[in-house]
Amino acid sequence: MTLTFLGTSAGKPTKERNVSALALEFEQDNKWYLFDCGEATQRQIMQSRLSIGRLDTIFITHLHGDHYYGLPGLLATKKLDGILKPMTIYGPEGIRTFLECALDVSEEHLGYVLKIIEYKSEESFLFDKFSLKVLPLVHSKESFAFYIKENDITDRLNEEKLRALGLEPSPLYGELKRGKSITFQGKELDPKVFMLEPVIGRSLIIAGDNSTPEVLGSYLEDLDLLVHECTYTQEVYDNLVKKVLHTTAKELGITAQKKRVKNLIANHIDPRYNQNGTLGVEMIYNEIKSRYEGRLFVADDFDVYYLGRDRVVEKL
Numbered sequence: 001m002t003l004t005f006l007g008t009s010a011g012k013p014t015k016e017r018n019v020s021a022l023a024l025e026f027e028q029d030n031k032w033y034l035f036d037c038g039e040a041t042q043r044q045i046m047q048s049r050l051s052i053g054r055l056d057t058i059f060i061t062h063l064h065g066d067h068y069y070g071l072p073g074l075l076a077t078k079k080l081d082g083i084l085k086p087m088t089i090y091g092p093e094g095i096r097t098f099l100e101c102a103l104d105v106s107e108e109h110l111g112y113v114l115k116i117i118e119y120k121s122e123e124s125f126l127f128d129k130f131s132l133k134v135l136p137l138v139h140s141k142e143s144f145a146f147y148i149k150e151n152d153i154t155d156r157l158n159e160e161k162l163r164a165l166g167l168e169p170s171p172l173y174g175e176l177k178r179g180k181s182i183t184f185q186g187k188e189l190d191p192k193v194f195m196l197e198p199v200i201g202r203s204l205i206i207a208g209d210n211s212t213p214e215v216l217g218s219y220l221e222d223l224d225l226l227v228h229e230c231t232y233t234q235e236v237y238d239n240l241v242k243k244v245l246h247t248t249a250k251e252l253g254i255t256a257q258k259k260r261v262k263n264l265i266a267n268h269i270d271p272r273y274n275q276n277g278t279l280g281v282e283m284i285y286n287e288i289k290s291r292y293e294g295r296l297f298v299a300d301d302f303d304v305y306y307l308g309r310d311r312v313v314e315k316l
Helices: 042-045 070-081 094-104 159-164 171-177 213-220 234-239 251-258 281-289
Strands: 003-005 021-025 032-037 053-058 087-091 114-119 123-128 128-138 144-150 181-182 187-189 203-207 225-229 265-267 295-298 304-308 312-315
Touching: 003 265, 021 053, 032 042, 042 070, 070 087, 070 094, 070 128, 087 094, 094 114, 094 251, 128 213, 159 171, 171 181, 203 213, 213 251, 234 251, 251 281, 265 281, 281 295, 295 312
Parallel strands: 032 053, 053 087, 087 114, 203 225, 225 265, 265 295
Antiparallel strands: 003 021, 003 304, 021 032, 123 128, 128 144, 144 203, 181 187, 304 312
């Protein structure tokens, strides 16, 4: 399971970071999924190893511009590139009106099927490789997280045991995988006897803007990976004249530790944390790390991470 961060800034693009967008890929899959699509996401894709031609589905966490203003341009470019296979977009109520208005006013005729699904809180969806549940967050605009559970692998045969009986790979293996008994050399073979233990699918949450990480509750407990905004350090937030509903590094670290989250990737970084200013992104890392013992990363644009089946995240 591979995650490519295409935009990691909060609110507006900077010289170092574009606004929110994240790509998710699964092993042995010919497509990928996009979570949020801030302005210029299509250009970020072009500068990565990803292809718009393989983009299958887009999920939008909430309707603040830095999370979805890139949609019309990306959809139009898909047509210009002659990529006419269908596209599906999942978003909160209002995403349909936005897209239909933008495409109508610009007289943009896509030439391919665009399916728009406006999801509801707590709604669940099934995909080829995973299931997804929509979870509510706490923000100034209705915002959501996506709990993603990879499908368990339940059809692995103990080929060594079958070969010991003299049964080499053949169509009979397929019958066993489908749960059907077979006859070999006059003996009936029960599929349950030759199945390996299931491989439990990995789990992750990709969250939109959220002031209260703990609102995710039991979904965080022993989670393999949490991707969550971390807009401010606590001191900066405390000194804001106008408070906004975003997470601080302190709050994120405390919650991830309490819920035993195995891996944490922080993103959605306020522009004041940059390479040339007095506040560096290491301040966010250090504040989380002082409270969280798991594997921690603060994502930069174009960072690529791999969540292995050993539940360990590595930066590639």
